[in-house]
Amino acid sequence: MNIGIIGAGYVGMTTSVAFAKYGHTVFVIDHDQDKINQLNQSILPFYEEGIENLLNELVKEGKLFFITNLEECIDQCDILFITVGTPSSKEGVANLSFVEAAAKEIASRIKTDQVIMMKSTVPVGTSRKIKEMIRKEVEKRTEDISFELVSNPEFLREGKALFDALYPERIVVGCETEKARRKMEELYKDFNSPILFTTLEDAEMIKYAANSFLATKISFMNELARLCDKVGANINQVAKGMGMDSRIGPQFLQAGIGFGGSCFPKDIKALLALANVEEAPLHILQAVSNVNQTQVNWFMEKMEQQLSGLSKKRIAILGLTFKPETDDIREASSLKVIDFLLRRNASIIAFDPKGIEHVKKIYPSIHYTSNPYEALKGAEAVLLVTEWKEIVEVDWESAKDIVAQPFIFDGRNALDPATMENLGYRYVGIGIGN
Numbered sequence: 001m002n003i004g005i006i007g008a009g010y011v012g013m014t015t016s017v018a019f020a021k022y023g024h025t026v027f028v029i030d031h032d033q034d035k036i037n038q039l040n041q042s043i044l045p046f047y048e049e050g051i052e053n054l055l056n057e058l059v060k061e062g063k064l065f066f067i068t069n070l071e072e073c074i075d076q077c078d079i080l081f082i083t084v085g086t087p088s089s090k091e092g093v094a095n096l097s098f099v100e101a102a103a104k105e106i107a108s109r110i111k112t113d114q115v116i117m118m119k120s121t122v123p124v125g126t127s128r129k130i131k132e133m134i135r136k137e138v139e140k141r142t143e144d145i146s147f148e149l150v151s152n153p154e155f156l157r158e159g160k161a162l163f164d165a166l167y168p169e170r171i172v173v174g175c176e177t178e179k180a181r182r183k184m185e186e187l188y189k190d191f192n193s194p195i196l197f198t199t200l201e202d203a204e205m206i207k208y209a210a211n212s213f214l215a216t217k218i219s220f221m222n223e224l225a226r227l228c229d230k231v232g233a234n235i236n237q238v239a240k241g242m243g244m245d246s247r248i249g250p251q252f253l254q255a256g257i258g259f260g261g262s263c264f265p266k267d268i269k270a271l272l273a274l275a276n277v278e279e280a281p282l283h284i285l286q287a288v289s290n291v292n293q294t295q296v297n298w299f300m301e302k303m304e305q306q307l308s309g310l311s312k313k314r315i316a317i318l319g320l321t322f323k324p325e326t327d328d329i330r331e332a333s334s335l336k337v338i339d340f341l342l343r344r345n346a347s348i349i350a351f352d353p354k355g356i357e358h359v360k361k362i363y364p365s366i367h368y369t370s371n372p373y374e375a376l377k378g379a380e381a382v383l384l385v386t387e388w389k390e391i392v393e394v395d396w397e398s399a400k401d402i403v404a405q406p407f408i409f410d411g412r413n414a415l416d417p418a419t420m421e422n423l424g425y426r427y428v429g430i431g432i433g434n
């Protein structure tokens with residue numbers, strides 16, 4: 001099939017390479033000429049393992065094209081994806097202006113029997129409204145045009161996005177006609193993944209519900225970790241014991257210094273805002289958000305107490321991105337950590353394999369280093385914020401000789417407490433009773 005993908009962001013690009021890899025011809029459309037120029041040289045505007053190489057191959061094979069104008073490819077497309085951003089407004093409501101602009105552009109050029117796919121994460125009810133909006137625009141035209149609108153949310157994890165796009169655990173398709181359903185089966189026939197067909201609203205809600213539920217598991221564990229600390233229990237062992245129950249499962253029970261990223265915080269805010277408007281409050285989700293908002297402070301206060309104050313202390317922050325294997329710092333816990341330390345007048349040196357350039361734009365005055373040992377030199381305390389391999393696998397034995405004080409605060413419970421203590425460190429984790 002020929003596919004047009006509007007929006008060359010993270011989701012758009014990952015989706016594009018996956019469809020092209022499965023043999024479809026993909027046109028990526030973005031108004032940003034610089035971005036398109038870069039993509040034409042196989043340069044991605046973000047870091048994600050494996051995508052740049054595959055993109056290069058697919059361009060050479062003539063499966064992937066980058067253009068700035070929908071008009072150039074619309075005649076050839078069977079399916080048009082909307083993959084533009086839906087950032088949070090101040091009130092947490094999803095900003096739909098990019099989605100609406102893309103829909104307008106499609107409406108003015110759409111040909112009969114084309115399918116429009118909503119892949120951007122949009123509040124429940126949006127796809128139907130957008131469909132109505134396009135229908136009204138299309139009616140202004142003289143030709144008789146029939147089109148379909150399908151909701152097809154994405155479930156990509158950053159750092160593993162290519163794998164998730166190529167081998168999805170499930171494909172959720174909200175569609176309303178048999179004709180659209182058959183097209184979807186054809187589109188996804190080589191993916192070998194189960195397809196769940198639903199209504200537009202169900203598909204939209206599944207996306208928010210899945211992310212909210214995963215975040216609920218994390219906040220539950222993070223809150224429980226605070227209690228574990230008080231009563232001398234170890235949250236890691238508790239998670240292990242809970243996860244062995246197949247009804248609970250072992251994933252997303254890892255306590256830490258809070259979740260971040262481009263999805264969980266934004267999607268939770270948007271779902272809470274929708275619940276508010278609909279006067280159907282989501283008390284559990286509100287608590288999930290509250291726990292996450294206070295998690296960094298809880299750990300930092302513990303650090304402050306154990307170090308008897310932070311003023312003028314040299315603190316090494318290890319890890320800035322919201323999780324390993326990405327350069328994304330959106331809603332990263334490291335930003336709240338830096339804020340806290342700056343308020344306490346601490347001296348900061350930060351290491352991260354991929355995130356430094358982005359954080360530097362927000363905090364130009366702190367020190368950065370691309371070598372973890374440089375950060376550890378003279379540190380009076382080490383704070384692990386992101387469990388990058390490069391950080392977990394530091395040679396902690398020799399590192400002990402370069403730190404000023406062997407004091408480590410592990411915000412991801414990524415290191416083994418007994419090993420660290422045997423090496424002579426004072427180790428403080430999340431919810432392990434110390």
Ligand code: UDX
Nearest residue numbers: 154155156157158252253254256259260261263322323
């Ligand atoms: C998430 C969803 O997993 C994905 O399906 C959706 O499409 C987008 O949002 P992502 O944001 O890339 O993906 O990261 P994820 O691996 O889910 O982690 C999110 C945050 O939760 C990270 O900050 C991570 O450190 C934290 N986390 C995750 C925990 O604190 N504990 C865990 O057990 C798991």
